[in-house]
Structures are given as C-alpha cells and as structure tokens.
Amino acid sequence: MAESVPEVPSGEAARLAGITKHFFGVAANEDVDFDLRWGEIHALLGENGAGKSTLCSVLAGLYHPDSGEIHLDGDRVDLGSPHQALDHGVGMVYQHFRLVDRFTVAENLTLGHPETGFFTSRRSLERQVGELGRRYGLEVSPQAAVWQLSVGEQQRVEILKLLYRGVRILILDEPTAVLTPQESQNLFGTLRALADDGRAIIFVTHKLDEVMAVADRVTVLRDGRKVGAMPTSEADPATLARLMVGRDLSVTERPRTAPGEPVLSIKGVTAEGDRGLEAIRDVEIEVRASQIVGVAGVAGNGQRELAEVVTGLRRPKRGQIIMGGVDITRSTTLERIKLGLGFVPEDRMRTGMAGGLPLAANLALKAYRQPPLSKGPVLSKQAMEDRARTLEKQFDIRGVRGALPTSLLSGGNIQRAILARELSARPRVLVAAAPTRGLDVAAIQAIRQLLIEEADAGTAILMISEDLEEILDLSDEVIVLYEGQVMDRLPRDRADPDLLGMLMAGRGVDAA
Amino acid sequence: MSLSLGSRRLTVESRPVPSRLVRFLAPTFSVALAFVIGALILVATGQDPLLAYTEMIRKGFVGRLALTGTLIIATPLIFTGLAAVVSFRMKVWNIGAEGQFILGAVASSGVGLWVGDQVGGPLGIVLMLVAGALAGALFAALAALPRAYLNTDEVISTLMLNFVALGIMNYLIFSSFSFWRDPGRATFPVGKFVEDVLFLPRMVGRLHVGLIIALAFTVVIWWALRYTKWGFELMVTGDSPRAALYSGMRVDRKILSVLMVSGALAGLGGGIEVGGVLHNLDPRALSLGVGFTGIVVAALARLSPFGVIPVAILVASFSNAAPGLQVLGIPSEIVILLEGILFLCIVAGEWFLRNAIRVERTAGPAGAEAPAS
Numbered sequence: 001m002a003e004s005v006p007e008v009p010s011g012e013a014a015r016l017a018g019i020t021k022h023f024f025g026v027a028a029n030e031d032v033d034f035d036l037r038w039g040e041i042h043a044l045l046g047e048n049g050a051g052k053s054t055l056c057s058v059l060a061g062l063y064h065p066d067s068g069e070i071h072l073d074g075d076r077v078d079l080g081s082p083h084q085a086l087d088h089g090v091g092m093v094y095q096h097f098r099l100v101d102r103f104t105v106a107e108n109l110t111l112g113h114p115e116t117g118f119f120t121s122r123r124s125l126e127r128q129v130g131e132l133g134r135r136y137g138l139e140v141s142p143q144a145a146v147w148q149l150s151v152g153e154q155q156r157v158e159i160l161k162l163l164y165r166g167v168r169i170l171i172l173d174e175p176t177a178v179l180t181p182q183e184s185q186n187l188f189g190t191l192r193a194l195a196d197d198g199r200a201i202i203f204v205t206h207k208l209d210e211v212m213a214v215a216d217r218v219t220v221l222r223d224g225r226k227v228g229a230m231p232t233s234e235a236d237p238a239t240l241a242r243l244m245v246g247r248d249l250s251v252t253e254r255p256r257t258a259p260g261e262p263v264l265s266i267k268g269v270t271a272e273g274d275r276g277l278e279a280i281r282d283v284e285i286e287v288r289a290s291q292i293v294g295v296a297g298v299a300g301n302g303q304r305e306l307a308e309v310v311t312g313l314r315r316p317k318r319g320q321i322i323m324g325g326v327d328i329t330r331s332t333t334l335e336r337i338k339l340g341l342g343f344v345p346e347d348r349m350r351t352g353m354a355g356g357l358p359l360a361a362n363l364a365l366k367a368y369r370q371p372p373l374s375k376g377p378v379l380s381k382q383a384m385e386d387r388a389r390t391l392e393k394q395f396d397i398r399g400v401r402g403a404l405p406t407s408l409l410s411g412g413n414i415q416r417a418i419l420a421r422e423l424s425a426r427p428r429v430l431v432a433a434a435p436t437r438g439l440d441v442a443a444i445q446a447i448r449q450l451l452i453e454e455a456d457a458g459t460a461i462l463m464i465s466e467d468l469e470e471i472l473d474l475s476d477e478v479i480v481l482y483e484g485q486v487m488d489r490l491p492r493d494r495a496d497p498d499l500l501g502m503l504m505a506g507r508g509v510d511a512a
Numbered sequence: 513m514s515l516s517l518g519s520r521r522l523t524v525e526s527r528p529v530p531s532r533l534v535r536f537l538a539p540t541f542s543v544a545l546a547f548v549i550g551a552l553i554l555v556a557t558g559q560d561p562l563l564a565y566t567e568m569i570r571k572g573f574v575g576r577l578a579l580t581g582t583l584i585i586a587t588p589l590i591f592t593g594l595a596a597v598v599s600f601r602m603k604v605w606n607i608g609a610e611g612q613f614i615l616g617a618v619a620s621s622g623v624g625l626w627v628g629d630q631v632g633g634p635l636g637i638v639l640m641l642v643a644g645a646l647a648g649a650l651f652a653a654l655a656a657l658p659r660a661y662l663n664t665d666e667v668i669s670t671l672m673l674n675f676v677a678l679g680i681m682n683y684l685i686f687s688s689f690s691f692w693r694d695p696g697r698a699t700f701p702v703g704k705f706v707e708d709v710l711f712l713p714r715m716v717g718r719l720h721v722g723l724i725i726a727l728a729f730t731v732v733i734w735w736a737l738r739y740t741k742w743g744f745e746l747m748v749t750g751d752s753p754r755a756a757l758y759s760g761m762r763v764d765r766k767i768l769s770v771l772m773v774s775g776a777l778a779g780l781g782g783g784i785e786v787g788g789v790l791h792n793l794d795p796r797a798l799s800l801g802v803g804f805t806g807i808v809v810a811a812l813a814r815l816s817p818f819g820v821i822p823v824a825i826l827v828a829s830f831s832n833a834a835p836g837l838q839v840l841g842i843p844s845e846i847v848i849l850l851e852g853i854l855f856l857c858i859v860a861g862e863w864f865l866r867n868a869i870r871v872e873r874t875a876g877p878a879g880a881e882a883p884a885s
C-alpha cells in the first residue's frame with residue numbers, strides 16, 4: 001500500500017459518544033466512544049461477541065441505543081431507522097446479506113429507493129451501475145439474478161446499492177468472512193478507492209492482518225467496551241491481539257509424533273458436485289495414524305465434495321475409500337461413524353449442529369444411539385444432560401443456558417462443542433473442514449490445540465482449510481486441490497506459502 | 513425494524529427466547545382477544561354477544577348431555593390434532609389427515625362388516641381399529657414415499673389425496689352397490705351397519721371409550737416425542753435435515769415413518785368414529801372437515817400433544833353449541849367465524865412471542881425512555 005497512502009484524513013464524519021446498548025440484560029455495548037473521519041478506512045476490531053455489529057447497527061439506525069449520542073457531520077442526530085440513516089448518507093452492508101434472491105441486480109438496486117420512479121429507464125440505471133462498477137472495481141452484470149451470483153458478487157451488489165443511494169459513510173460488517181483471499185484483496189482495493197474519493201469507511205473484522213493491510217486507524221472493542229484506538233501506523237499485531245483478547249497468546253509449537261499405519265486411504269476417487277459436473281477427479285490421499293494431512297486450495301475447488309465423499313454424504317462415481325482396512329466406499333454415514341469416523345463440517349450451523357435445539361441434544365447427536373444415553377428405543381434425558389455438563393467443562397464451552405437454542409452461542413463455542421462431540425466418540429479418523437474459519441483469535445488457538453492433541457493421541461486427521469497459515473502450522477503433509485484434482489503433495493518442510501499459492505492458482509512447479 | 517409516530521417510536525426486536533410469563537400471556541391474551549373481536553362482530557350484526565357466549569358455554573359444557581356431546585365431537589379431533597402435531601414437529605406438512613381419517617373409516621367399517629359377529633366383540637373391535645390405523649398409514653405412505661425418495665412437495669400430494677379419499681368413500685356409498693352399501697336402501701343410499709357386538713363400549717350416555725383411547729394415545733405420543741430415539745431423531749430432522757444426515761440418521765426413512773404414524777393416528781380416529789358413533793360408513797358424517805380442523809387444533813395447541821386435548825374440547829364445544837344457537841336466532845356460522853378469529857389471534861400471538869416491541873420517546877434527553885411491551 002506504500003504508493004497510495006492517502007492525504008492525512010481530516011474532518012469529522014461521525015462521532016458516537018457514550019453508546020450503551022443492552023439486549024435483555026446482556027451489555028452488547030457499554031459507554032462506547034467512536035469517531036470517524038472523512039477519507040479514512042477505520043477498522044473496528046474485536047472478537048466475536050465484542051459488540052462490533054451492535055455498534056455498527058446503532059450508527060446505521062437499525063438499533064436505537066439505550067443511551068449515548070450520535071453526531072453526523074458535527075450535528076447531533078437521532079436515527080429512527082436505517083432509512084433515516086440512509087437519508088443522512090450512512091449505509092451498512094450487513095454480515096448476512098439482505099438481497100432479494102429472485103430479483104436481478106438492477107431490481108435490487110432500485111428496490112425501496114425513493115427517487116427511483118416508475119419511469120426510471122433501465123438503460124440509465126444500467127449505465128450508472130456500470131460506471132460505479134468500473135470506478136470502484138465492483139463489476140457485476142445488472143441483468144443477472146442475485147441467486148446466480150457468487151457470494152463475493154452479491155457483496156458487490158450490496159455495496160453498489162448503497163453507493164447508488166449516495167451513501168458517504170459506508171459500514172461493512174465482517175465483509176471478508178465470506179470471501180476468498182483473492183476476493184478480499186479486490187475488496188480492499190475498492191475500499192481504498194472509496195476512501196480516496198472522500199468517503200468514510202468502517203471496516204469490521206477480527207483479523208489482525210486485514211487491519212494492518214487496509215485500515216488507516218483502528219478501534220478495538222472487547223466485551224462491549226472500547227479498549228483502544230490508534231492509527232495503524234502506530235499499531236503492531238501483537239499489541240492489537242493483546243488488546244482484543246485481553247491477554248498474551250501463546251504460539252502453538254507442534255512437536256512431531258512419528259506417523260503410524262495408514263488409516264484412511266482415498267484411492268482414485270471421482271465424484272460429481274451438486275450440478276452434476278465432476279467436482280473431484282482421481283483424488284489420491286493417504287492419512288496415517290497421528291498424522292495431520294492438510295488439504296489446501298481456494299474455496300470451491302472440490303473441498304466440500306471431498307469431505308462429503310469421505311463422510312458418506314455423497315456417493316463417489318469411481319474409486320475406493322478404505323478406512324482401517326475396511327472398504328467403506330459404499331457404507332452409509334452411520335456405518336462409517338461406527339467404524340470410527342469423526343467429522344467437523346464446514347457449515348457449522350446447519351450441518352454440524354441443529355441450531356434450534358439445545359446444546360445437550362447437539363452434543364448427543366451421535367452418542368444417543370448407545371447406553372448410557374439410551375437403552376433400546378428409550379432415551380435418558382438425565383444421562384444426556386449429565387454428559388453435556390461433563391463435555392462443557394472438559395472442552396470449556398461457555399455461554400450455555402439450559403434449553404436455549406445452540407445457535408445463540410458464539411462461533412468459537414459452537415466449534416468447541418462440535419469438537420467435543422466428535423472427539424468424545426474417540427475417532428480413528430477425523431475429517432475437519434475449515435475448522436477455525438470465522439473464529440476469533442483465542443478460539444482459533446484453542447481449536448488448533450485440540451486438533452494437535454488429538455493427532456498426538458493417534459488419530460488420523462484430514463484437515464481441509466483455505467487458511468494457509470493454518471495449513472502450514474498444523475499439517476505434516478500438504479495436499480493442494482485445484483479444480484478437483486490433486487495438484488501436488490508436499491511434506492511440511494517442502495511446503496512454503498509462495499509455492500502453495502502458486503499451486504492453489506493452478507500453476508504447477510514446472511510452469512513457474 | 514422501527515416505526516415513528518409523532519414523538520414516539522416503536523422498535524421491534526426479536527426475542528431469542530421468550531420468558532415464561534410471555535409464553536403464558538401471549539396465548540391467553542390471544543384467546544381473550546378472539547372473543548372480544550367476536551363480540552364486536554356480533555354487536556355489529558345486531559346480536560347480543562353476552563347471550564351468544566353464555567349460550568355457547570351452556571350448550572357446550574353445562575349438563576351431562578352437553579358435556580358428553582362435546583367430548584364425543586372432541587375425540588376424533590384429538591386424533592387428527594395429534595396427527596398434525598407429529599408431522600408438523602418434523603416440519604413435514606401432512607395436510608392429508610382428512611383423507612387418512614376417511615380411509616380409516618372405510619377400512620374399519622369394511623373389516624367390521626366382513627367379520628360380522630364371527631369373532632366376538634373385543635377382537636372384532638381391535639381388528640376394526642387396527643384396520644383403520646393401517647389404512648391411514650398406507651394412504652399417508654402414498655404421499656410419503658415420493659416425498660422421502662423424490663423430494664416432491666408433501667403439502668400438495670397430501671392435500672390432493674384428501675379428494676381421492678372423499679371420492680372413494682362417495683363412490684362406495686353413492687355410486688355403486690359396493691360391499692359397504694346397504695342394498696335394501698336403493699333410493700336413499702346409506703352404509704350397512706356393523707353388528708352390535710362391534711360397537712365401542714359406552715361410558716356415560718353416548719360417550720364411548722374412544723375418548724380414553726384418544727387420551728392414551730396423547731400420552732404415548734408425548735412420551736415418544738420426548739423420551740425415545742424416534743422422537744429425538746424427529747426433532748433433529750425437523751430442525752436441520754442436514755445435521756440429521758450428517759449424524760448418520762436416515763432422513764428418508766424418518767419422513768416415511770413420521771408421515772405414516774401421522775396417517776395412522778388420523779386413520780385410527782376414523783376407525784373410532786365408526787366404532788363409537790356411526791357404526792357404518794356415512795359419507796355425510798365423515799366429511800365435516802375433521803382432518804382440517806385437526807390442523808387448526810394442533811396450531812392452537814402450539815404443537816404440544818397435551819395442548820391438543822383442551823383445544824380439541826374447546827373447538828368441539830363450539831360445534832356442539834352451534835345448532836342450539838340457531839334456535840335463538842344467532843347464526844351458527846358465528847362458531848366458524850370464532851374458530852377463524854381464534855386461529856388468526858394465535859398466529860399473531862406467536863409473533864409477539866418471538867418479537868418484543870418497545871415504545872420510546874424520540875424527543876428529549878437520551879436515556880429517558882419507557883420500555884413497554
């Protein structure tokens with residue numbers, strides 16, 4: 001970013017003073033001050049549950065604070081609704097998009113826009129969208145229906161929608177959580193261009209690298225309170241991490257355990273994706289006891305299908321899967337579970353958990369079949385509860401309140417709960433997909449530690465991750481998937497980020 | 513979401529978990545509101561709401577005849593209500609209780625006519641009821657199999673099958689000289705009556721033991737949903753089919769079994785109606801919408817098996833009182849109207865369970881707000 005450092009930002013765009021917001025007794029924001037200047041990208045950093053989304057929603061008019069003041073452009077305002085905020089030029093791209101799937105991009109842009117009359121010509125709209133898109137690197141086809149777009153493209157539409165309404169203060173709530181590394185880079189370029197044009201950007205994240213890479217200033221929240229604010233030029237990752245978590249983080253060192261016998265062999269497996277095209281082709285992977293094999297690759301290159309084929313949720317077209325000497329290619333998911341297969345799925349909330357059920361039920365999702373949780377067809381609720389208490393303590397799962405839906409837990413706690421369930425079944429093979437995606441620093445540490453301990457205890461782990469750092473930290477061997485095929489297979493000491501990056505982009509070593 | 517009204521602002525926030533008080537107040541308030549709206553409509557149409565309501569209570573509950581009459585009507589509603597509870601709990605929408613109930617009646621009357629007095633009372637009755645349940649289950653399977661294995665929409669298939677069932681029943685009595693039809697009555701077609709030994713025993717007046725069977729099944733369903741692996745799998749599948757698949761459950765078989773249990777309950781209800789009340793296949797008495805009302809009952813009971821009992825009795829008391837109201841010059845449609853209003857109010861109440869509304873003053877110093885919901 002060296003050549004494009006903007007002029008010193010000046011002029012107050014927005015100021016929040018003493019914002020407090022409680023949700024049914026939980027303090028989401030407590031006396032938070034925040035100020036934003038024109039022309040800057042201001043990162044809002046904090047762990048999950050720190051209150052970032054709440055603070056943004058207050059500025060975007062979605063929530064009314066219990067107390068505190070909002071000043072825009074120097075004037076005190078009262079924002080009654082997101083609409084009023086939009087009238088003041090404040091707009092937010094929410095963590096969960098709010099587009100209408102069936103509508104086209106153009107229709108979504110004009111939806112609810114007061115000035116778009118009935119007669120606004122489609123051509124002029126498309127021209128404006130095209131212009132905005134080119135200027136800020138937000139190209140999308142105006143005629144495409146939203147459901148046809150990738151997540152990254154949908155995000156562009158969200159941003160375009162706000163720009164089209166003349167928003168000058170743009171809030172993005174964890175925009176990179178759903179993006180590939182490449183898409184994130186593009187987004188950063190867009191944000192920089194928007195800021196250079198004098199807009200003010202709030203960029204919410206819990207990733208330190210992103211703060212360092214893109215923000216001019218950073219404000220750190222912890223447990224609903226502001227714990228620090230500084231220009232990024234004066235910040236360093238270690239300080240930010242300490243502010244964010246409230247303590248120093250230890251670095252995991254993986255002591256090497258000698259790998260044992262092969263436990264999982266995937267032999268020449270080909271399988272189709274949801275659209276009937278071959279999603280993985282002739283994949284060969286072998287995982288030994290005590291070994292962590294990392295599968296690297298950009299999302300959408302067959303990772304999900306690979307995990308599903310191994311766990312029995314998808315039928316392979318060709319090839320063979322052997323686990324502990326048994327051919328499980330045609331086995332049901334249940335048979336595989338009984339043979340000792342554990343699975344941490346990528347989609348935690350819908351696949352890994354039944355989000356609407358209490359945690360105790362979710363922790364029992366696999367163990368309910370045997371005593372002590374059940375005898376014959378009859379379930380023991382008491383045993384289920386007891387087991388849940390034990391696992392909560394053992395795996396440090398926090399925030400559990402009785403029969404509350406599991407979906408109310410934070411991402412880190414949900415992931416701990418999934419691991420608690422899978423590891424307590426003493427698996428021989430564990431497939432872990434995106435095990436730490438979207439989690440905060442402390443949770444990431446805890447989850448990685450659990451995986452390492454599990455491998456040391458003899459489990460064969462197949463870890464699928466887009467996070468190169470994670471792959472390099474944990475794996476004994478790295479496999480790179482590209483367009484459904486294994487590009488290469490490297491022992492840990494031969495794998496480095498540059499090489500992996502190249503392979504992930506589909507370029508073989510020779511071509512480099 | 514929020515809405516400004518002058519200096520006030522209404523803010524809506526979702527309530528992840530409603531408090532105990534709210535969970536109790538919302539339905540109580542909904543029922544009360546339904547009666548208030550009903551009263552307003554009565555007043556608007558020149559009726560005396562007080563008179564209407566007292567009559568409804570009197571004709572529905574006061575005295576042996578009123579009470580047993582209400583309970584007799586409630587019995588099949590408990591079965592169709594339970595049928596809806598079981599399937600709706602899994603978010604599989606069996607709208608076909610009506611047809612399953614009818615085919616249950618067809619099968620049990622058929623078996624009753626077939627066994628005659630050859631096997632004796634108790635065994636004959638059991639055979640009739642088993643046949644009713646089986647027919648309901650198999651009829652539900654017609655929708656369940658394509659739903660489980662081809663992922664067709666069960667709402668449409670179960671709904672359409674209602675008309676098929678109705679057609680079959682009408683054909684057997686009105687358009688053919690079938691085994692079910694009384695050949696002696698050519699001009700005014702009716703179903704043949706089963707032997708007296710096959711009548712369900714009566715307890716008080718005309719009130720038959722079907723009510724006890726209904727209560728027993730309520731307990732069984734409650735227990736099965738709460739304390740069995742089957743109920744656990746149903747709950748997980750209902751909340752997230754993907755999570756169910758992932759944890760090794762067979763979602764297709766679950767859909768099949770749940771829809772068939774649901775159909776069996778409705779079919780058993782039909783069998784009990786034949787054994788306890790009608791004693792023949794009577795298309796007029798069997799096409800009053802018991803299956804559809806069961807859906808309303810289940811919804812009002814918020815899918816709780818035990819909730820089905822009081823709701824079924826309340827709704828049954830309305831129907832029981834309707835003819836009596838007409839005598840007083842109050843149109844009996846008021847009863848259907850009340851049912852509808854009740855349904856709408858409960859749906860609205862459900863919304864209040866999930867969302868909190870706060871009224872705030874927008875002017876004045878920050879912090880001076882009056883939460884009121």
Ligand SMILES: Nc1ncnc2c1ncn2[C@@H]1O[C@H](COP(=O)(O)OP(=O)(O)O)[C@@H](O)[C@H]1O
Pocket residue numbers: 023024026027028046047048049050051052053054055526528
């Ligand atoms: N609508 C809501 N209802 C109840 N609690 C909420 C709601 N929104 C947020 N919270 C709670 O407030 C706290 C802060 O949440 P949030 O602002 O979403 O944090 P972040 O975006 O930093 O992860 C959390 O404890 C969360 O559970």
Ligand SMILES: [Mg+2]
Pocket residue numbers: 049052053054095173174
């Ligand atoms: Mg958030």
